[in-house]
Amino acid sequence: MLHKFITALQFLTVFRVKKDSEVNENELARSMAYFPFVGFVIGIILVYADKAFQRLFPDTISNIFLILLSVLITRALHIDGLADSVDGVMGGYDHESRLAIMRDSRIGTAGVLSILFVLLIKYVCLNNLFDEHKTAALLTAPAFSRWAQMLMMFGADYGREDGMGKAFVGHVRLGGLIAASVITVGLSGFVIYQYDVRTATLAAAIPCLVALFTVLWRWFVVRKVGGVTGDSVGAVSEMTEALTLLLFVFLLSER
Template structure:
């Protein structure tokens, strides 16, 4: 249990701005091992959002509160994944080939397409939350960040790292193993069952299909993934999970 607790802390330190892994080794294999607990960190984030929603729900209008919830998630992650989606969109929009795309993605400057993509992701996330019925809102707030961090484990496991010069993402992608995928997927499935009962299994199945599409696309377009791709995938799946909750449950 000591190793699992340390892996959980390492995952928390990497995915959030909170210094919860002081004194722990951050060598590549430990970083990769911590991916087993990425969805668990997302689950903890979701529970925190539920508490904030409950605490402020009696004092703030819902549009303001939902905007604040999105802002809290951004602040807790240090906008790590939003940076990834902006870089990825810039690269895909401006790169004519794999090398050009990767070169643009590495540029710290954000272009017009990246800004537009960033705004649309945040707007979609906010509108999905705002239109989620109150009886589903807590479940959506918990499931969204859990699914968003699960996709990182899947892509890291089944895609190769494409930057020859290395990078932070390479430490995860090069060493992630079957254990991490099984534990991460088990966490997501358990959360879905608790939150949505048997319908949650179908929800996870749809996310699995989406993961296959993303894997095939990134392998075909880039030859694999980078740290930016993993972060961008988190934002995409967070939005997709909210859309699926709306489509499957809100209209029922």
Template sequence: MRACWDDFRLAISFLTVFPVGRDIKATPEMLGRSMGLFPAVGLLLGLGLCVANWMLQGLLPRAVLDCLLVLLLIAATGALHLDGVADLFDGLAGGKDRASMLEIMKDSRVGAIGVVGLVMVLLLKYLSLYHVPLEYKNAALIFMPAAGRWMQVCLCCYAPYVRSEGGTGSAFVENVGQPEFLRATATLIVASLVLFSVKGIFLVFLLGIATMLILRYFESRLGGVTGDVLGAVTEMVEVLVLLLVLATFGS
């Protein structure tokens, strides 16, 4: 039980700005094991957004409030994944082959394509959240960050890490296995049922299809994943979840 609690604190510490796991001397094995709890951390982030939504909904117009909710999620995660969005778009757009794509993604400078991609992802997230029906808004706020972090587990479990020199994501990718994937998936399925009833299973099914397509795409283009890929996909899956909620419950 103590090991599980330490893994959870480690996951929170890595995915958010809250320093709850600074006293833990993390090993690569612990980092990999903590990924099984990434969706649970996403659920906590979502619950925090729901609390903020409840506190502010009577004070601010919805358009302003939903923008603040997106900003709160960025602040709570320290914009951890947004840099990956810009780097990935730059690399995919500017690289002629795998080596050049990876080299561009490693560059700390951000190009025009990266800026455009980052702006469009955030704009889509905001607009999609704004148009989610009010009766499903809290459910979407909770499920969205959980699904994004579940996708990280999927990619780490089933795709190789492509940088031979290592990187931020290598310790996770190289130490995640079926137990972490099953724990993360069980968490997401239970959350989907609680939040969306039977239709939640349909959302998970669609996310499963998206996972297979994403895995195939990055294995084809890059030969696997990097830390930037994991971060960027997290943001894009959050947008995808909101779009799926809109398509499923918006009419």
């Protein structure tokens, strides 16, 4: 269990617990059930970083550093996937040409705009969340976004012949997905309850809407490139993280 968690942590973040971090595809595939737990770890780091930044800067400045930290923790892995995915699905004329665009190391206009749009949503949302509400959002958003990655990959066909995502896409086990779903939703609901954030509404709305968005994004990607890719999995992580923050702001604005 610990080995699988460490494998997931080392793949999804900059942290290296073991010096010898070489793992095979089977080990990577088995670690996927722990992706949401890595999200919670990232959330805990962001909460404490937020408290430290707020001692030095006003909220509008500290939130910039908070977003930068979240990108650095993940080595910009997911945000790179977002840019590549949007460039691909917005360009090309068939599956092969779109996949070629996604593989291109150069970033296009659509990719740049997608990064700016997602980061802007995160920044504006963080500027409108305070105290307990912000803490709850920072803890749960990374977890839900990694849970969305599992949903995206479950039972999916891989869109390429090779690539980083080949070890993951289509290899999520039903038992692992169910266990991760129960724990992710349960822990997030507990966090929301602890911070007195409209428990029933948020706890029910966020996983449902994150799942719905993931299903729609997966359908769109499969239609455009013929399958799920590692880039599209990274993209769904960034977009659902922004969506979770947006839902916190939207649902709490009625209070």
